[in-house]
Amino acid sequence: MLKHLLIAWFLVTPVSGLANSAADSLIDSMTAKNQATMDRLQQDEVQRLCSKSRAEEGGSDALAATREQAMKRIEYPIDGQYLGDWASGAKVASNGRGLQYSDDPEAPNGGNCYACHQLDPREVAFGTLGPSLTGYGARGQSEPVIKYTWVKLWNTHAYNICSHMPRFGAQGILTEQQLKDVMAYLLDPDSPVNQPIDVLNE
Amino acid sequence: MKHSIHPQGMARRGFLCLGAIIAATAVLPSKLWAAVIRPQTTFSATNLTSTFAELGGMPELHEGIIFSTPNIAENGAVVPVEVEVDTSRLANVEKIYVIVEKNPNPLAAMFTVAPGTKPAVETRVKVAQTGNLYAVVEAQGKHYMAVKETKVTLGGCGG
C-alpha cells in the first residue's frame, strides 16, 4: 500500500523543480471564457518546436520534417480560383477581431494583416513586424507567385518554419473565401495595395 | 490620522488637500452663471453645416487664431486641443467654440471668456474619426475660425 502512495506522491510533485512547466502553469492560472477554451493551451508540433527555448533545443531535422509536413498538408481551392474580391480582402486585412473571448463567435474572423504589414500606402496605421506588402501585385500572377502567396497565407511554416505569422488556413482562422479575397487584395492590379499614392490622391 | 471615506474627507496628499473642499452638499444654483444661456440647439446639431448655421453661418478664417491639435492622435478618446487668440490681430474675444466636424454632434465645448481673462483655452476632446477640428471665436458679434486636421487611427493591436 505504501508503495502506491509513494508513486502517487512522486508523480504529483513537479519533478522539474519548484515551479510548474509552462503548460501546467497556464492551466492552473487560467479559466475558460466564452470561445477561449482550455484546450487552446495545449501545444501542437509546430508550437512546441517554435517556442524559442524549445526551438533552440529542437534539432534542424525535426524542424525540416515539420516544415515538409506543413507543405504536404496545404489545401488548395478545389475550383482552382485563387483570387476573390479585393474590397472584401481589405476588410479582412483591417479586422483585428476573431476568436478572442471578447469576440462574437458568429461574426467572421479578421486577418488583422495591418497589425504587422504595410499594405495600402495611404493607410498610416500599419505594423512593422512583417515586411511591407505595398505594391505586392507587381510580382504578377504567374503560377509560382500564386502558389507561393497561397501557401504563405495557408501555412507560412511550409516555407519559413517558426515564422511569427499565424497559420490562417491550416488553423481555420480564415475561410477559403476570405483567403481568396486577401489574395485579390494583394495581387489584383486594381487593389489600392497596388496603387501608388500619387495616382489616387484626389 | 484616521480617514473617512466620505468624499469630503481630507485626502492626505497632493494639491487636493491644499484648499478646503467646499461641501458638495452646499446648495448650488442649478445654473452657475446666468449671464450666458446654454446654446442647446447648437449642441444638438448633428453636422457641421447646421452647427455653423446656429452661429450665423460659416465663420471667416482668421490668422489671429492660433489653434493647435496633434497631427495624429494616439487615441480618439482623448485629443488635446489648444486655442489662443493673438489679441493684437483680433481683439474683444468673448466666446471660444471647439468643434469636431465628424463627431455625432460637432460642437464639443464652448467657453465664455470674461474681461481680463486671456482669450485662450486648453482642453481634451473626443474625436470620432480623422477629420477637421475647428476653433471658432466670437468677437464684436462676429464669428471667426481656424481649422486643423487630426488623424485618428485604429490603434492598439486592433483587437
Add this chain to the structure above:
Amino acid sequence: MAGRIRIRAQQKGDVTEVKALMRHPMETGQRKDQAGEPIPAHFIEEVTVTHNDTVVMHGYWGAAVSANPFLGLRFDGGVAGDTVSVAWIDNKGETGNGKTTIR
C-alpha cells in the same frame, strides 16, 4: 470620490495660469457596457472658474469633452495667495467643486 477637482494655479509674471483636472466619466450615452446594455449619458454640462469671487471663465460642455476633463486657462489680476475655485454641474444635477490658492 466623485466631484473632486485637482487645481494648480501658478503666478507667472502678472498672469495666473490655471490647470484643472476633474473626476467625471463623461459618458456620451452611445456606449454599451459589458453586458450590452446602453450606458446612460452622464456628462458635465456647465463649468465655472472663479478668482476670489469673480468668474473668469465659464463653459458649456457637450459629451464630447474627454473623460476626467482637463481645462487650462490664464487670467490677469491674480496675486499669490488669492483663491481660485472651479465648480461644475452635470446633466444629472450632480456637482463638483475644488478650490486652491495661487502660488
Add this chain to the structure above:
Amino acid sequence: MKPMMSGLTAMLAATLTMVVGAEQGVFDEYRAMMGDDNPAIFVIDEGEEYWFEPAGPNQVTFEQCDLGLGAGVVEGAYAQLPRYFSDADQVMDLEARLVFCMVELQGRTREQIHAKPYSLRGDLGTEMEALVVWIAEQSSGTAVAPAQDHPKERAMYSLGERLFYYRAGPHDFSCATCHGQADKRIRLQALANLSTHEGAAEAYTTWPAYRNSEGLVRTMGWRMRDCFRQQRLPELIMGSEASVALQMFLAVNAAGADMAVPGLKR
C-alpha cells in the same frame, strides 16, 4: 528552395526600413500636448482611502498587511515585488498579496474578490486598481529590485521566461511574437522588447497606468490578462502563478530602472 527574392521585393523591403525610421515617435507631439496632467491622481487618492478603510467581515484595514517590508510599510514595497512570502510559502505579486491580506486579515472570500477585480466598460475604477496604483506610486523613483535569493523566486523567473516564449492558441502567438524584437510596432503601437533590460525597463516601470482609451487606471496584472485575451487564450486569473512568473521575468529584466508610476498609456 527559398522562393526567388525578386528585385521588387528587395526594393520594397528597403522602403520599409526608411519608413520605419521616419515613423519613430509618431505620437511624440500628441504626448507633449498631453503634458503631465494624469487623471490617475484621483484613483491614487481613492487607493489611499481604501488602505485605511475597515473592510470585510472583520472590519479591518490594510495597516497590518505586510507587502514584504513589514506590516503596513508601503513606501518602496512595490519596487521589490514579486517576492517570496514565508507566511504563504509562495512567490506573490502585489495583487496576489493584497488578495492574501483581504482573505487572511479582513476575512473576505476569494470568490468575492475575484468576481470583479478590474473595471468593466462604464465603471470608474475598482478597489484593487486604486490600491495597486497608490501602492505602486509609493515606489515611484525607486529602483526596481525584485528578490532573487529564494530558490522559488529563481524558479519563478525561469518559469516566466518559458511562458514568455510559449506559443499556443489558434494564432500560435507567444509574448515574444510581439515583444521579442526591438523597434517593432503593431499598427502604430510601439512594442517594447521585453527580453532586454531597456525594453523591460521602459514597460515595467510605467505600469500601473492611466489608459486614455478607457479612462481607467489599469494594473500590470490586468495588462497580462488583456494580452492573453488578444492571444486568443483563456482568461488569466489575477495573481495566479503565470501572472506572477511573467511579472518576475519583466521585473528582473528591468532591475535597476526607476519606477515612474502612474504611467499614461493609449
